[in-house]
Amino acid sequence: MKENGKIRLGISIGDFNGIGCEVALKTFEDARMLDFCTPVIFASNKIISQQKSDLDLNMNFNGVRDASQSIDGKINVVNVWKENPKIEFGQATEEGGRFAIKSLRAAVTALKNDKIDILVTAPINKNNIQSEDFKFPGHTDFLAQELNGESLMFMVTDSLRVGLLTDHIAVKDVAQAITPKLIRDKVLTMEKSLKMDFGIRRPKIALLGINPHSGDNGTIGEEDDKILKPTIQEMFNKGTMVYGPYSADSFFGSNSHSNFDAVLAAYHDQGLIPFKTLSFGKGVNYTAGLEKVRTSPDHGTAYEIAGKGQADASSFKEAVFTALQVFKSREDYTTWNKNPLQKQKTKRAS
Template sequence: MDSKSETKKIKLGISIGDLNGIGCEVALKTFEDQRMLDFCTPVIFASNKTISAHKQQLGLNLNFHGIHDPKKSLDGKINVVNVWKESPRIEFGKATTEGGKYAIKSLRAAVKSLKNGEIDVLVTAPINKNNIQAEDFKFPGHTDFLAQELDGESLMFMVTDTLRVGLLTDHIAVKDVAQAITTKLIKDKVKTMSKSLKMDFGIRRPKIALLGINPHSGDNGTIGEEDEKLLKPAIQDLFDIGNLVYGPYSADSFFGSNSHQNFDAILAAYHDQGLIPFKTLSFGKGVNFTAGLRKIRTSPDHGTAYEIAGQGKADESSFKEAVFSAIHIFRNRVEYLDLTKNPLKKQNPRKSA
């Protein structure tokens, strides 16, 4: 990494999520701690009025710098880009059409700025997957929208310092999981995960475990044939070309036996198979990272939490971790790309996590 990259203050964009949830609260609480401004320059996509309303409701002690152009953001300030002029109605704890509408306005503006290079990374506050649906926005969540906008083979990757869990399938119904999993999908997700572990986490020879699709990984075809016909051949093919990929492992005992500690990452077949153990082991400290894209996006590992919205009770720990993860991944990626372009540069040896 050159000296310019080392000294650059990373511009960190924030989309505020559902206005009626805890998104604004956890974002503002994170940067109420002035020390956070030493690590990055926050750029919140919302409006002065909206942020002021949340600040007043929550009794937070912070100042922000209102701007109309993301390029005008200032280091050492909490910058708020005025995406809208009106004052949308805020109804804490309620899933409203208006709440979803402005969540998408914020997200679209932030992603546009990310694509244009006006911000370096993006942290997204939680949205409600129902009230964001509109004629011009028909995505089940952030990941699918970002995959379209930012190019690449996206992977929903839940990460902490010691645990990383990716998903073969994410926001689809359980009844559709087996049909959605193909040999190509397995190989693509493993390749995306492996590349991310190298580029974003600095692991030279990543070791990956795949969890079985069926109970007991199908018991040799007794409980479903997908593990025998899809997972095992794909794993063997990937291993044969040099990937350290193993499995399929029976999901019910994998985490309880601490087998996950033997791998740099785990690829789960479907949403709850991966996220239940991940959140059980790391809730409040986990981060949702969309791997495989040309830009970096992270988010906290929780939802809108309507039940405590507007009450000042939300814990900002996961959002803060999402901020630190975005910064860390950005720096790792810059270093990786620099070393790729200049392979004769001295590289510090790194071991698998």
């Protein structure tokens, strides 16, 4: 962040044949958004001009060679490439995947070098991004390699937060992947994020069982009894407020999630199906546990509506606001922890 300037928000455009550019540009077509941050899009002037024209969007942008040249009050576009790739809305092309990764790598490099403060990533296609130079199932795994920390896929809204013990792995591999160490690492990452990123001083975390009915005391699998329960008890005894395992089939339907600050699901669909059912369009995918802040909308490339001007930018806008909130919360957390006097005042007040 520039001295006395706004927070610089980097944007990787994702697959330009999907709705990524559309939702990003629609978000900042509203000039009031420029009061909150300075957007820096990693793409090229030609791509953004073409998307703007194809989607009939009304805005101007400022082309720059480097993110450090970005100007507050304007939509800035860093020219990452000079080529003029062909946009084929609705098609999963090799070219679309290749330039999505070029945008992502440039944005992450700028983030690591403090030329931007936070990053919002538009959706990619997990198939056409694969290459000899990029062999990751998605953003989260790549960011975990590039940015220091223990990553956690954390889906968040104002009233619901769901993290994942395992994310992009086959269901048949879930039980074997879940170990006491993995549980400890993910729970502690979630606990730290809730404190540092969301300002919750004593977070309560619910852990969902692996098997139906959390195994029914070993009748439907032994993993819950032999791995989850003892690890949860061990962590609780050491002061972490983690509870469970809870049967996943009734947990959200009974509104049990409202009793906790966050829920840790055993695997991808166990957590994301209820999350998206309850909050689709307003949810945000946040990569917790890293030294830098990254969010994304809770939807994919949506090829079926790409180029038609029908995409709803609500989730992307929420991703922007969540990234800004987390960035500011981290600043407050750091200040509070560096100031023992402030701690004493807070304790006396409470």
